[in-house]
Amino acid sequence: MQIIKDKQIVDDTWSYVAEDAELKAGDICVSLARWKQDKQQLLAHAGNVGVRIGPADSVDDIAPDLANIQLIELDFPDFADGRLFSHAWLLRGRYDYQGEIRATGHYMTDQVFYLSRVGVNAFSPEKVEDLPVVLSHLNDFTVKYQNSIN
Amino acid sequence: MITCHDYSPERHSKRPTMYQYNDNDQILIDERVAQFRRQTGQYLTGEISEDQYRALRLRNGLYIQIHAPMLRIAGPYGLLNAKQLRKLAHIARHYDKNYCHFTTRQNIQFNWPKLEEVPDILAELASVQMHAIQTSGNCMRNTTSDHLAGVCVDEIEDPRPYCEIIRQWTTLHPEFDYLPRKFKIAVSGALHDRAATQFHDIGLHLVKNDAGEVGFRVLVGGGLGRTPVIGQVIKPYLEKKHLLSYLEAILRIYNLFGRRDNKYKARIKILVKESGLENFSKLVEQEWLLIRDSNELSDDRINAIKNHFAPPAYDPAAVQDTSFAQQQQDNKAFATWVKYNTAEHKIPGYRAVFLSLKAPDSPPGDMTDVQLDEVADLTEQYSFGEIRATHRQNLILADVKQADLFDLWQKLDSLKLATPNIGTVTDMICCPGLDFCSLANAGSIGVAKEINEALDDMDYIHDIGDLKINMSGCMNGCAHQSVGHIGILGVDKKGAEWYQITLGGSSENEAALGERLGPSVAKDQVTKAITTILDVYVKNRLDDESFLDMVNRVGITPFKEQVYADN
Numbered sequence: 053m054q055i056i057k058d059k060q061i062v063d064d065t066w067s068y069v070a071e072d073a074e075l076k077a078g079d080i081c082v083s084l085a086r087w088k089q090d091k092q093q094l095l096a097h098a099g100n101v102g103v104r105i106g107p108a109d110s111v112d113d114i115a116p117d118l119a120n121i122q123l124i125e126l127d128f129p130d131f132a133d134g135r136l137f138s139h140a141w142l143l144r145g146r147y148d149y150q151g152e153i154r155a156t157g158h159y160m161t162d163q164v165f166y167l168s169r170v171g172v173n174a175f176s177p178e179k180v181e182d183l184p185v186v187l188s189h190l191n192d193f194t195v196k197y198q199n200s201i202n
Numbered sequence: 203m204i205t206c207h208d209y210s211p212e213r214h215s216k217r218p219t220m221y222q223y224n225d226n227d228q229i230l231i232d233e234r235v236a237q238f239r240r241q242t243g244q245y246l247t248g249e250i251s252e253d254q255y256r257a258l259r260l261r262n263g264l265y266i267q268i269h270a271p272m273l274r275i276a277g278p279y280g281l282l283n284a285k286q287l288r289k290l291a292h293i294a295r296h297y298d299k300n301y302c303h304f305t306t307r308q309n310i311q312f313n314w315p316k317l318e319e320v321p322d323i324l325a326e327l328a329s330v331q332m333h334a335i336q337t338s339g340n341c342m343r344n345t346t347s348d349h350l351a352g353v354c355v356d357e358i359e360d361p362r363p364y365c366e367i368i369r370q371w372t373t374l375h376p377e378f379d380y381l382p383r384k385f386k387i388a389v390s391g392a393l394h395d396r397a398a399t400q401f402h403d404i405g406l407h408l409v410k411n412d413a414g415e416v417g418f419r420v421l422v423g424g425g426l427g428r429t430p431v432i433g434q435v436i437k438p439y440l441e442k443k444h445l446l447s448y449l450e451a452i453l454r455i456y457n458l459f460g461r462r463d464n465k466y467k468a469r470i471k472i473l474v475k476e477s478g479l480e481n482f483s484k485l486v487e488q489e490w491l492l493i494r495d496s497n498e499l500s501d502d503r504i505n506a507i508k509n510h511f512a513p514p515a516y517d518p519a520a521v522q523d524t525s526f527a528q529q530q531q532d533n534k535a536f537a538t539w540v541k542y543n544t545a546e547h548k549i550p551g552y553r554a555v556f557l558s559l560k561a562p563d564s565p566p567g568d569m570t571d572v573q574l575d576e577v578a579d580l581t582e583q584y585s586f587g588e589i590r591a592t593h594r595q596n597l598i599l600a601d602v603k604q605a606d607l608f609d610l611w612q613k614l615d616s617l618k619l620a621t622p623n624i625g626t627v628t629d630m631i632c633c634p635g636l637d638f639c640s641l642a643n644a645g646s647i648g649v650a651k652e653i654n655e656a657l658d659d660m661d662y663i664h665d666i667g668d669l670k671i672n673m674s675g676c677m678n679g680c681a682h683q684s685v686g687h688i689g690i691l692g693v694d695k696k697g698a699e700w701y702q703i704t705l706g707g708s709s710e711n712e713a714a715l716g717e718r719l720g721p722s723v724a725k726d727q728v729t730k731a732i733t734t735i736l737d738v739y740v741k742n743r744l745d746d747e748s749f750l751d752m753v754n755r756v757g758i759t760p761f762k763e764q765v766y767a768d769n
Contacts, residue, residue: 131257132380134379135458138454160257162250170377193233193237195226197371
């Protein structure tokens with residue numbers, strides 16, 4: 053599987069570990085609930101660790117641990133739920149998070165320009181054929197009225 | 203056209219007194235047109251789903267209505283120039299059925315565009331610095347303001363520069379484009395609130411503090427629609443430099459915590475109500491303190507925007523005119539029009555002139571392509587080439603010399619734009635209703651016409667005086683019926699159109715929601731109910747007591763007794 057990261061199409065090195073599955077080797081991403089539950093085990097994990105958050109989660113919950121989290125996935129249940137845009141902004145603008153922020157789930161390729169502006173730097177589109185579309189839409193506008201993270 | 207007027211450059215400065223786009227502003231709307239053209243193309247070839255295209259088209263003002271798409275164009279805080287009016291006329295002629303509709307939020311709607319032509323319409327608009335960005339959808343909408351901004355006599359400071367600063371900040375804001383629900387901001391700079399700021403998600407009032415400095419009083423959580431709520435003061439005084447950081451704090455809290463489970467409970471007013479003003483304020487304050495210092499509005503920036511709104515080159519000799527007084531004495535019809543359709547101006551010798559879009563035989567707020575073109579000429583001849591849309595769906599030439607009023611009146615009269623009914627019972631606010639809108643439960647334009655026909659005696663209308671009737675075809679309340687002195691709300695009753703009547707609402711300083719008179723009445727009984735209400739008022743008022751004052755004094759009972767007397 054490939055994704056967009058920092059405006060490049062790259063291979064995805066991460067795997068998401070489902071709620072009831074065993075942790076595995078390599079770069080793994082888990083839910084916020086799993087992170088809270090197995091935090092010590094995850095901190096000791098040999099590979100990189102990521103946390104997947106949804107709109108109803110609070111980024112305050114992972115703020116103290118951000119130095120140990122290399123990926124945060126913003127998982128869209130529905131493209132109309134704009135809370136994840138604020139989560140991204142808070143991670144970058146408030147907590148100075150330096151790792152990867154990746155959009156996953158049901159968002160629109162037409163939202164990637166805004167997502168990049170609030171700090172999302174990686175995109176896992178629903179359909180792999182959308183990868184070049186995402187790259188192109190990241191350049192929909194060359195001007196802006198507000199401050200941006202990117 | 204040859205007239206006796208002096209159109210010399212000395213008299214009418216060519217310098218605009220409204221915001222002019224710079225290169226970046228223009229690039230942004232051009233790129234938006236290109237983006238929407240691409241999105242529409244992808245929708246038509248099936249590459250974008252119905253659901254996704256809906257979200258994208260709404261953010262470009264495009265609704266799908268009963269008969270055809272409806273396109274809502276932003277009138278930035280109501281300001282338009284002659285070139286823009288001519289462009290609207292052109293669009294009405296070439297893409298629509300020769301008319302457009304002015305809304306209660308100072309926007310302009312076309313009811314018959316073809317979906318595939320909308321990108322072309324938007325490109326036409328972009329060529330005159332207009333757009334339809336964020337005029338619908340769950341995002342920050344067009345910022346509205348006082349239609350007498352900059353010319354009224356009760357102004358603390360001109361609100362338009364701040365409206366423009368907010369317009370820019372809200373436009374394509376990356377974090378707040380997918381809010382729980384729509385979000386509306388209004389700004390007023392005068393003592394008298396003509397912008398209904400107490401009924402907006404955020405209302406901003408320019409106020410003076412004890413030190414004599416001007417800042418903002420911030421209201422939050424007001425709104426009309428299904429659950430009308432009067433906004434509450436969240437910040438009694440906010441320094442101007444903190445305007446955008448404070449707005450950002452409110453929007454972030456709303457975006458994170460506003461309800462998304464039920465669209466009827468998703469407006470910020472419900473969040474404020476359910477969390478309580480105190481808790482909501484605390485969240486906003488905490489957030490604001492963290493971002494306050496990183497997003498200050500500099501004096502340089504404020505002043506740069508203010509320069510766009512510098513007063514036009516008023517003629518100091520305008521006040522010496524004596525013809526105006528004489529013409530009023532000589533011509534009763536002119537004097538009546540002056541009384542009802544013009545307003546006091548801060549510059550002696552000038553007045554602001556209302557163009558009534560409420561002629562008896564035309565749908566409230568509608569204007570034809572011919573009228574638009576003619577009015578464009580009038581703006582250049584009489585009012586520095588600019589015009590404004592009002593919240594009551596009329597237009598205003600803000601800067602007319604009193605010596606020109608008689609000529610202007612005659613021209614407006616020939617265009618059917620001089621019905622002397624501003625602020626009276628026939629100056630009704632009315633939504634498109636069941637005839638056009640897919641949300642409506644009942645017709646409104648037809649009922650308005652019937653009421654208008656029943657009230658054909660101008661002397662009687664003037665005797666009734668200040669009375670605002672607002673009529674909506676459904677409880678979404680686009681015509682703000684809950685704040686009408688008389689509100690009329692269309693409801694569906696087993697497939698038939700019925701109407702609920704409320705009395706005593708107001709969107710001005712003494713903000714109030716109307717009280718329901720009683721059971722809804724059938725469509726053919728609405729006009730009779732309204733004329734009965736007016737009769738009760740005329741018979742029972744004290745001296746020069748206004749309708750609203752009398753309702754506040756006696757309550758609804760005397761009206762109720764008469765309206766339902768036969769039942």
